[in-house]
Amino acid sequence: MITTMEEKPHVPAAPRRKKFPGWAVGMISVAGAVALLSVTSYMTNFPQLTSSGTTQTAVRLMLPILLAGLGGLWAERAGVVNIGLEGMMIMGTWGAAWAGYQWGPWAALVSAVVFGALGGLLHAIATVTFGVNHIVSGVAINLLGAGLTKYLSTLVFFPLSHNPRQSPPVQPFDTYSAAGFADWLGELESGQRLFISDVAGILRGLVTGVSPLTMLTILLVPLSYYLLWRTRFGLRLRSVGENPHAADSLGVKVYFHKYVAVIVSGGLAGLGGAALVLNPGQLSYLEGQTGGRGFIGLAAMIFGNWRPGGLLGGAALFGYADGLQLRSGGDTVLALVYGVVILLGVIVVYQLIKRKWFSAAAAIVVAVLLYLLYISLDEIPGEFVSYAPHMVTLAVLAVASQRLRMPAADGVVYRRG
Amino acid sequence: MGNLRGKLLPPALAIVFSMLLCGVALVISGANPFSAFGAMVTQVGKGSTLVDIINSTGIYYIAALAVAIGFQMNLFNIGVEGQYRVAAVVAAVVGGSIALPPGIHTLVIIVVGALAGAAWAAIPAILKVTRGVNEVISTIMMNGLAIGLSAYLIRRDVFGELRGNNIRTPEIPESGWMPGISFGGGGTMFGFLFVAIALGVGYWIMMNRTRFGFELRASGESATAASAGGVNAKKMILVSMLLSGAIAGLIGLPEMLGRDHTFSLNFTAGIGFSGIAIALLGRNHPGGIAFGALLWAFLDKSGLALDNVGVPREIVTIMQGSIVLSVVVAYEVVRRVELAAEQRRVGRELGTVGGAA
Structure with missing residues (x-):
């Protein structure tokens, strides 16, 4: 019917010589990020930037974004744009609460996956079988998901909780901490030594209060990578997203792979909904609790260039900004701006070494502007911090949209024949 | 494509299908669907419901027009939702802080709203034409x-x-x-409705009687053919996006100028997404959109009656969602059937021509 991506030419990018493998880039980025945060917290005198509490909150807030992003990854790798993630996530929150208050957290997870997958199935039927435009179907599913859960919660939850917008409380997961290790890290953290205390704080946040859902979610990232990039099934699924006609001519079942991908996508988004419901600070279904996180997951996926590792990085970044705001307020977030200025300084030096004068000049201008912002403000208004992911995504798209590499047939309606 | 049946059948099918679906849902949840639908129809005559429906129709109509301009050239302005929100708050701030003679004051607020909406839409438009950023993602952000x-x-x-x-x-x-036009106990009709009607007429004239409208539709039918014919694709994207944003900027004004006189936390959200659904339902045609907006408004306002018969009124939202999903499926199915019929007809006629010669 309509293709939205027409301006993207179907020419593969020229293969670049890779200096490092993907995992090494990941390790270097993590080390760089920790070093940057550590220097920033030292310079601005905000130890909260790397405290264990902030990290713990960040991980919790990261989970739904990460799961939604993985959902987007599965669908888009098979060539189906899924902006219905938000609606599927909402269905997941309802499913999780409905099963959760009756049969406990594990049932909540299963039910959330089933509800999300139903949304995915609907999207697959509309886009794959009937060839409806992907965006249109996604918008409709968002409307439908919100309406369905409102109806069902008035019907089912209202008699129990006497509030049509909220479910009865859900039983949480037991959480696990590496007690001895965490205590030792705690000592290191309180030492307030540059870098060592920061690393200790972050690690301590990562090993305290870990729920089975956190572990499951983190495991889903390498699992998705393995399934999509290292198995025959994954190769076929991605070939469907790159060039369905070629895949079809080689005997790949295009419709089947698209269906599987979109249903898995819905299931993952639903699981993201469960992560919201089972968040220790929440523990119930609340109308509107997804708050656009399905879209942020999509943003994390784009930030990560349609790759699982990058997606994890994006989700961590967005979860961190959210967690920092929630734990420490706008003045701490302002310290992050200082961190970005330092980062830009490094980029300027790098670009100067590579003799890219224009990029270096642009980075200098942005850095100066951000520094002026930093010294003129007392805090970043909370209203904006929640939308940091949106701004970062727009900036990434504006700067790097030519370098992002989405699946070639993403969003293109395929018809067998 | 010219036959009326092909145009009217899909929406009718979609509505019947959605009513059946919701009827089944009502039966499962233990309610009587006939009494529920009956309550919705009788609600129209009660109190100010009819005027509320008409007011709401006008608002949805503007929203759907804003979306439809983009849709005409396959530009997905998902951002109508954000554009009208920003425009409403800017118009409210400006309108509340200046003092001008009546009439001019209102006009200034309207112009400010349209400009603010266009400005908010300009960001994704510029990103698209200069950096090739997909407008769906940028408008969502x-x-x-x-x-x-x-x-x-x-x-x-x-x-x-x-x-x-x-x-x-x-x-x-x-x-x-x-x-507005007051009907006493029947409510007050927003004066802005006339602006909505004027916008609809203007939209029709622009699409069917101007060069811009022709180029817009040509770009939608085939972007490559249009650009080969000398249409500047970047200019079209920029202009249609700005126009869409400017109209989106007016969505919040009927309520603000006619009833609320301020922008508050109670601001009605979600109209932009309804606008997308209505534009799809009405196939970007000014008449079709009017029908879609009326249907949407009827479902919204009459749904209030459902609480009285013990049915959660959110069933209406389910109905709206299933209408839009089934209508796009129905359009696609009808299109395929017509295409197949056309192919058969051409094949048959070519066959007879070949036989005669």
């Missing part, structure tokens, strides 16, 4: 930012003030209001 910006602007230390339990912008003085 702009929607999020719009919520943040409007929440910030009505903070008490920025432009907002606390009135009762509600934070809002300073009230627009009476010179900036737009008078």
Whole structure:
């Protein structure tokens, strides 16, 4: 019917010589990020930037974004744009609460996956079988998901909780901490030594209060990578997203792979909904609790260039900004701006070494502007911090949209024949 | 494509299908679907419901027009939601802080709203034409930012003030209001409805009687053919996006100029997404959109009656969602059937021609 991506030419990018493998880039980025945060917290005198509490909150807030992003990854790798993630996530929150208050957290997870997958199935039927435009179907599913859960919660939850917008409380997961290790890290953290205390704080946040859902979610990232990039099934699924006609001519079942991908996508988004419901600070279904996180997951996926590792990085970044705001307020977030200025300084030096004068000049201008912002403000208004992911995504798209590499047939309606 | 049946059949099928679906849902949840639908129809005659429906129709109509301009050239302006929110808060702030003679004051507010909407739409438009950023993603992000910006602007230390339990912008003085048509107990019809009608007429003229409209539709039919014919694709994207944003900027004004006179936390959200659904239902045609907007408004306002018969009124939202999903499926199915019929017809005629020769 309509293709939205027409301006993207179907020419593969020229293969670049890779200096490092993907995992090494990941390790270097993590080390760089920790070093940057550590220097920033030292310079601005905000130890909260790397405290264990902030990290713990960040991980919790990261989970739904990460799961939604993985959902987007599965669908888009098979060539189906899924902006219905938000609606599927909402269905997941309802499913999780409905099963959760009756049969406990594990049932909540299963039910959330089933509800999300139903949304995915609907999207697959509309886009794959009937060839409806992907965006249109996604918008409709968002409307439908919100309406369905409102109806069902008035019907089912209202008699129990006497509030049509909220479910009865859900039983949480037991959480696990590496007690001895965490205590030792705690000592290191309180030492307030540059870098060592920061690393200790972050690690301590990562090993305290870990729920089975956190572990499951983190495991889903390498699992998705393995399934999509290292198995025959994954190769076929991605070939469907790159060039369905070629895949079809080689005997790949295009419709089947698209269906599987979109249903898995819905299931993952639903699981993201469960992560919201089972968040220790929440523990119930609340109308509107997804708050656009399905879209942020999509943003994390784009930030990560349609790759699982990058997606994890994006989700961590967005979860961190959210967690920092929630734990420490706008003045701490302002310290992050200082961190970005330092980062830009490094980029300027790098670009100067590579003799890219224009990029270096642009980075200098942005850095100066951000520094002026930093010294003129007392805090970043909370209203904006929640939308940091949106701004970062727009900036990434504006700067790097030519370098992002989405699946070639993403969003293109395929018809067998 | 010219036959009326092909145009009217899909929406009719979609509505019947959705009613059946919701009827089944009602039966499962233990309610009588006939009494529920009956209550919705009788609700129209009660109190101010009819006028509410008409007012709401006007608002949805503007929203769907804003979306439809983009749709005409396959430009997905998902950002109508954010554009009208930003435009409403900016118009409220400006309108509440200036003093002008009646009429001019109202006009200034309208112009400011349209400009603010266009400005908010300009960001994704510029990103698209200069950097090739897909407008779906950028407008989704702009929607999020719009919520943040409007929440910030009505903070008490920025432009907002606390009135009762509600934070809002300073009230627009009476010179900036737009008078409506009062029906006493039947409610007051917004004066802005006439602007909505004028917009619909203007949209029809633009699409069917101007060069711009022709180029817009040509770009939608085939972008490559249009650009080969000398249509500047970047200019078309920029202009249609700005136009779409400007119209989106008017969505919040009927309620603001006719009833609320301020932007507050009670601001009606979600109209932009309804606009997308209605534009799809009406196939971007000004008449079709009017019908879709009326249907949407009827479902919204009559749904209130469902609470009285013990049915959660959210069933209406399910019905709206299933209507839009089934209507796009129905259009696609009808298109395929017609295409197949056309192919058969051409094949048959070519066959006879070949036989005669």
